[in-house]
Amino acid sequence: MRQFSERRISIKGVDEMRELGLELAAALEPGDIIAMVGNLGTGKTTLSKYIAEGLGVTEALSSPTFNIVKEYRSGRLPLFHFDVYRLSSGDDLVDIGAEDYLYGDGVCLIEWADIVADILPEETIVIRLEYGENEGAREVTIC
Numbered sequence: 001m002r003q004f005s006e007r008r009i010s011i012k013g014v015d016e017m018r019e020l021g022l023e024l025a026a027a028l029e030p031g032d033i034i035a036m037v038g039n040l041g042t043g044k045t046t047l048s049k050y051i052a053e054g055l056g057v058t059e060a061l062s063s064p065t066f067n068i069v070k071e072y073r074s075g076r077l078p079l080f081h082f083d084v085y086r087l088s089s090g091d092d093l094v095d096i097g098a099e100d101y102l103y104g105d106g107v108c109l110i111e112w113a114d115i116v117a118d119i120l121p122e123e124t125i126v127i128r129l130e131y132g133e134n135e136g137a138r139e140v141t142i143c
């Protein structure tokens with residue numbers, strides 16, 4: 001399991017978010033889980049797209065809100081992209097069989113992960129996204 005040291009990054013625009021996504025993707029290892037926490041529009045899906053790009057996923061990544069999870073298997077590692085906005089707790093995620101993904105050999109990206117934080121393993125990489133002061137700016141904390 002890859003350990004990232006805590007970092008706080010000020011991002012000026014989408015291009016820098018792409019750089020971050022590609023960098024994260026290059027470091028990901030089988031079994032890694034990225035929990036993304038941040039309000040609507042802070043860039044969780046956008047960052048997920050860039051991580052997918054960095055993993056070499058060829059399919060277009062689209063928001064899994066209605067499916068909870070979508071699988072992408074064309075990249076360097078299997079990618080499981082979750083959007084748990086419609087769930088109430090980690091139990092709901094267990095009910096849909098998510099432990100097979102969480103403890104499998106792929107990479108899990110979870111949007112709105114604070115909702116299911118109670119069942120995420122301790123090694124989970126947490127990425128907090130917040131709006132910055134200027135348009136396109138974001139404050140990103142990784143720990």
Ligand SMILES: Nc1ncnc2c1ncn2[C@@H]1O[C@H](COP(=O)(O)OP(=O)(O)O)[C@@H](O)[C@H]1O
Binds near residue numbers: 043045135136138
């Ligand atoms: N620095 C940035 N990083 C990510 N998205 C940005 C940035 N600046 C502007 N945006 C825009 O903000 C929106 C983020 O939407 P999205 O990624 O769907 O957010 P979320 O999944 O967190 O609700 C997109 O329209 C994107 O183009």
Ligand SMILES: [Mg+2]
Binds near residue numbers: 044045046063083111
């Ligand atoms: Mg989203």
